[in-house]
Amino acid sequence: MNREQDYDTELVDELKASFAEAVLTTPLSATIRRGRRLRWRRWIGGLGGGSVAAATALAVVLLATGGTSSHGAQLAAWTVTKRPGGVVLVTISQLRDPAGMQRALRADGIPAAVAFQPAHQMSLTPPLPRECHDTGLSDKASAELQEKILDDGIPDSGSFRLPRLPDGHFGMVVAMTIHPAAIPPGIGLNITVNSAPSGWGWSLGLVKASRECTGVGQPHQSSK
Amino acid sequence: MTLDPGGQDFAEFYASAKDDCLRTVLAVTGNAQDAEELVAEAFARAWAGWRKVRSHPARRAWVVRTALNARVSRWRRLRREVVLDQAEFLVVPSHVAADGVDGDLMAALLRLPIRQRQVVALRFLLGLDTADTARTLGLAQGTVRAHTTRALAALRSDVMRPVEGER
Numbered sequence: 194m195n196r197e198q199d200y201d202t203e204l205v206d207e208l209k210a211s212f213a214e215a216v217l218t219t220p221l222s223a224t225i226r227r228g229r230r231l232r233w234r235r236w237i238g239g240l241g242g243g244s245v246a247a248a249t250a251l252a253v254v255l256l257a258t259g260g261t262s263s264h265g266a267q268l269a270a271w272t273v274t275k276r277p278g279g280v281v282l283v284t285i286s287q288l289r290d291p292a293g294m295q296r297a298l299r300a301d302g303i304p305a306a307v308a309f310q311p312a313h314q315m316s317l318t319p320p321l322p323r324e325c326h327d328t329g330l331s332d333k334a335s336a337e338l339q340e341k342i343l344d345d346g347i348p349d350s351g352s353f354r355l356p357r358l359p360d361g362h363f364g365m366v367v368a369m370t371i372h373p374a375a376i377p378p379g380i381g382l383n384i385t386v387n388s389a390p391s392g393w394g395w396s397l398g399l400v401k402a403s404r405e406c407t408g409v410g411q412p413h414q415s416s417k
Numbered sequence: 418m419t420l421d422p423g424g425q426d427f428a429e430f431y432a433s434a435k436d437d438c439l440r441t442v443l444a445v446t447g448n449a450q451d452a453e454e455l456v457a458e459a460f461a462r463a464w465a466g467w468r469k470v471r472s473h474p475a476r477r478a479w480v481v482r483t484a485l486n487a488r489v490s491r492w493r494r495l496r497r498e499v500v501l502d503q504a505e506f507l508v509v510p511s512h513v514a515a516d517g518v519d520g521d522l523m524a525a526l527l528r529l530p531i532r533q534r535q536v537v538a539l540r541f542l543l544g545l546d547t548a549d550t551a552r553t554l555g556l557a558q559g560t561v562r563a564h565t566t567r568a569l570a571a572l573r574s575d576v577m578r579p580v581e582g583e584r
Contacts, residue, residue, distance in 0.1 A: 201569055205541050208444075208572075211519040212542055215443055217435040219457040221428055227457070228464030335466075 273297035281371045285386055295408070302373045304381035304407035306400065321398070325383055325406035328399045335399055341375040342382070343397055369397070381407030427467050431460060434477045437543055442484045443518070444538035447527045452484075459484035477543055478553040485535075525575040533568035536561055 270287035271294045281301050285294075288309035295307040306325055321327070328335065376382070381402035402410035435456070443452040459480045463470045473479050526534055532554070539550045540561075547565075551558045 201573075204569060204573055204576075207519075207576075208522065208537070208541055211522050212440040212444060215436070215440050215449070215452075215518060217439040217453060217456055219435075219453065219460075221431050224431065224457060224460045225424075225427075225464060227461035228467075231461055231465035 273301060275301050276370075279372075279374055281373060283369045283371060288386060291386075298371075298382075299408045303371055303376065304402040304409040306381065306383045306406050308383075308385045310385060321383060321400065322406065324403070325381075325400040326403070328380060328401055330399065338375075338377070338380070338399060339397065342372055342399075343369055378402070379410065381410070383407075426471060427464055430463075430471075430476060434480065435460065438477055438480045438484070441481050441538045441543040444523075444526055444542055445485060445531075445534055447523055449518075455484040455487050456480065458487050475545070475549050475553065478539070478545060478549055481539065481543060482553055519576075521576050522572075525572050528575065529568050529571055532556075533564045533571070536564040537568045537572070540565055 270289040271283065271285040273294060274282045276282055281298070281303060283294075283298070291307045291309040295305055298305040298307065306322055308322065330338065371382070379402050381400050383398045383400045383406075385398075400406055404410060438459070439452055439456045442456050443449060446452050446455070462483055463476070463480055470476060470479060526537070529537070535554055536550060539545045539553060540547070545553065547558050547561050550556075551561045554561070556564075
């Protein structure tokens with residue numbers, strides 16, 4: 194072995210040894226959480242999941258005018274409300290009638306597929322419904338588009354009040370604000386909400402809009 | 418937190434790859450705090466897109482590349498300047514030493530042109546071969562070999578003590 198290779202080997206070994214003590218201290222759980230936020234998934238533990246008063250699943254509560262207080266009122270399992278400016282506010286407090294919520298979203302101009310999945314094990318990667326297909330966008334493009342389409346939570350408009358249950362819990366466990374104008378043609382939303390003893394979770398992903406998946410768009414053509 | 422099979426797969430990848438990825442990014446950036454933040458962000462993005470990333474042929478290289486790209490984006494936002502083609506990954510002047518990393522060696526690394534530093538980091542700290550290094554950086558393999566030779570020669574003259582017996 195000539196002198197150069199001796200140096201190279203010695204140098205490379207010294208390089209590796211010098212960095213050997215550097216370790217990533219961020220725990221896996223923090224990474225999962227951060228990734229989840231990027232994927233627009235949120236966990237809220239135990240807020241009213243099992244104690245919400247029964248209510249008509251198809252009720253739509255009008256909140257835009259900021260009027261009626263819902264304290265002590267019976268709660269809808271979910272609400273889909275068009276706000277001034279065209280944004281759509283979605284709240285979910287019971288996993289009931291996903292088809293109804295899906296119809297309501299589509300009626301407000303949001304091509305959407307909705308699924309509620311009570312589960313004992315939270316899936317961090319819920320599979321796409323069979324009739325839905327990936328957009329083909331890059332992760333970066335998908336994340337950027339989702340940021341434009343979805344706000345996680347309730348807009349700070351001052352006109353919306355979280356309904357309180359008689360036991361003091363908030364009657365809503367999931368809230369999202371959707372900007373329909375930001376959804377490009379050919380794109381739809383796949384919303385999955387599930388629950389487990391540890392809490393609730395939801396995810397929103399982008400899918401190709403099609404009649405089979407989101408109720409609007411061209412029939413999906415299978416590639417050969 | 419109970420993880421589904423995809424999550425277990427990611428957890429194993431995270432455990433096996435996180436430190437090598439950190440060391441690689443640290444060697445390029447010279448800043449321990451930055452490297453920690455960038456690599457953590459890159460792994461979060463990997464998790465966010467795990468359905469695709471899990472089948473990538475060089476997942477660790479994907480994480481490192483994502484981390485370094487995130488740094489560029491942050492740098493551009495902070496400085497509002499156009500990045501030159503030759504300086505695809507800019508150098509942030511501040512240097513926050515990482516525990517255990519030889520200060521002279523780190524300084525020597527930071528004196529290398531950015532491309533040489535990236536090649537050294539990917540080849541020897543991440544353990545990529547020439548082909549994967551070339552793919553990750555968008556270079557020809559011959560260019561990677563040239564950068565490797567020059568970088569090692571520069572480091573050699575900068576930090577290496579003479580071999581015993583040599584004057």
